[in-house]
Amino acid sequence: MTSQEKKKIKEKIESDIATLLKQIKTLEEKAEPITPDCSLGRLTRLEAMGEQHVNNKILDESRLRLTRLKNALLRIDKPMFGICIECEEEIGFGRLSIRPESVRCVECANAQS
Template sequence: MTSTMNLNLDLYKAALLKRAAECRNDLEDVRKDVAIENTAEVMEQGIRAADREVAMERMETAYRQLRQVESALSRMERDEYGICLKCEDDIGQKRLDALPWAVLCVACQETAERLRGSGAALRRAA
């Protein structure tokens, strides 16, 4: 099944590759930060533990994003880019413009977030 939309795939591909590079940089940054923290940890255990939690969260976010981006790129290669994973509807150009790595349409994304509970919504609001 191929998207019925007339998407400029080159444009999205460029955006995805750029985002992937940013995520990898971010992961590398956090890894360095954590390495530095570990050596200082002995002296400032309390503060460092909190810092590390933030670093871990950043790493998780970057990692999750990277996986989304890579999945979008591989779907592009299979000619499935722009199709919702769940309902196989078009994701929609406006949504892809904002989130080139989106794999779900707005409706399915909302359902998925509801099922995941209020945690994600709360984090987003913060």
């Protein structure tokens, strides 16, 4: 991987981290518990609880991705960055451009699923 490609990936990581931090803040507000004394109808209350569950799931996934992106940022200058942890082949620049936190190439990621 060239230094120019690493620079683009680093910019992508930093951009994704900033976006996720904003998203997490918004989701934390939406995922606050619904108080029992809230004046909602029964169905509306159930809908709000369902929406809260979805928001909590997205929040968990966003936090996990944020951790992975921060780890990728720490690894980016190391020689093993961009090398698959399974087959030890280079992870394609296209994959890292989309998911810079990837630690497996497409083939190994598909085999693991």
